[in-house]
Amino acid sequence: MAGNENYIAAIDIGTTKVSTLVGVVKRDDVLEIIGYGTSPCRGIKKGLVVDVGEATKSIVSSVEIAEKEAKVFIDSAYIGVTGKHISFLSNWSEMVVASPDKVVKKTDVDRIISMANKFSIPSQYRVIHTLVKQFVIDGEEGIEDPVGLSAEKLGVELLVIYGSAMPIRNVINSVRGANIEVEDIILEALASSEAVLTPEEKESGVVLLDVGGGTTDVAVYKNNKMVFTYCLPVGGNLISNDISIGLNIPFSRAEEIKKKFANADYSLVDNLNKVNVGDIELDRNKTALSIRLYTIVNSRVKELLELVKKQIENCGFWYSLPCGLVITGGSSQLKGMLSLANSIFGMPARMGIPVDVEGPFDVVNNPIYSTGVGLLKYALQLKKAENLNQFGRRVRRSSGIMDKFKEFISKILKNED
Ligand SMILES: Nc1ncnc2c1ncn2[C@@H]1O[C@H](COP(=O)(O)OP(=O)(O)OP(=O)(O)O)[C@@H](O)[C@H]1O
Ligand SMILES: [Mg+2]
Known part of the structure; x- marks a missing residue:
């Protein structure tokens, strides 16, 4: 700068x-x-x-x-x-700790990392990050920093994001x-x-969802390390698009309606309530039942969350994420998003702000x-x-x-x- x-x-x-x-x-x-x-x-x-x-x-x-x-x-x-x-891959390497006192030194850590840092990815891809997923000492997984610990064998698993x-x-x-x-x-x-x-969420185990306009970015943390990531090319734009098609109104008006009135959680919807979805500037009234708006929004958000859940279920940490979900990005502000996510994932969910x-x-x-x-x-x-x-x-x-x-x-x- x-x-x-x-x-x-x-x-x-x-x-x-x-x-x-x-x-x-x-x-x-x-x-x-x-x-x-x-x-x-x-x-x-x-x-x-x-x-x-x-x-x-x-x-x-x-x-x-x-x-x-x-x-x-x-x-x-x-x-x-x-x-x-x-996408990402995990790469693993293990070595015998060389020093006679069998205490892991910084040089051992550097060496095992450079050993694990040898992998190949298809030629059209480029590595974006190479992160340490975990160290393993004599078979014990989930070690954050092995320097100073006694060990016969030191292993490392890298998360290579490309x-x-x-x-x-x-x-x-x-x-x-x-x-x-x-x-x-x-x-x-x-x-x-x-x-x-x-730091506590990352340590105990947590899922981050950044639900933006065009994507839902996912990261899973355990033992203070990112262990999984995924990008679903679906976000709030698609919710607005569904509202626009479902209610036959322009996308820009659907955006406004979504932010003001939409709700993804049934328990928060008043069935008989009506919403004016028409063009207010042109003084055109057009009403839609809140339940109709709910149905459109709920099915899209449910689909999005279920797709994400399916991915995370396979990440190997599904049963050890006690801090649940943290949802951020503009679409985290959608009413009912947190409670719907809570019921689909069966995990606590909170909104994430910086x-x-x-x-x-x-x-x-x-x-x-x-x-x-x-x-x-x-x-x-x-x-x-x-x-x-x-x-x-x-x-x-x-x-x-x-x-x-x-x-x-x-x-x-x-x-x-
Ligand atoms: N109060 C709200 N209720 C519902 N949705 C909202 C609200 N406020 C913003 N959004 C939605 O958030 C989305 C924009 O979020 P954000 O700014 O995080 O996305 P982005 O970073 O531009 O896109 P992406 O990260 O997906 O590429 C839009 O779809 C917008 O409609
Ligand atoms: Mg974004």
């Missing part, structure tokens, strides 16, 4: 809006948002850039607003990626078209989790900014992991896990493997 190296910027390119957030880390290590800009997004469908020119325009406009507010010039930013092309090169390249090109350098790309599910989940961040009320209390805030939070972790001294001056790279990004970005732009 030009002018002051303490600032950090993130751009969340969502299906319905682009938001640019500028943050600064205060003395007590707390992130403060000092400027943000949001602009309606065109050129994005189901989380994917389908028109680079349009996406760039939205990026430029959100960046300009954020720059004005933060009084900084943004020349680089962290960017979120999502889409149904995102995505298709083409959609990632489209995101990067949209940002570069706005004359902004991409510092790094970060999985949106990971970013939203960083913003809204508490935590441990200071700044404008509209950002820190708003689930539509979870990804943006999380991008900043995760970026700060990356910087710490890289042992950046005072932001910007690279002292020493850590084990090389986390990212090989500069190499990755130059390859992806040249279309190399």
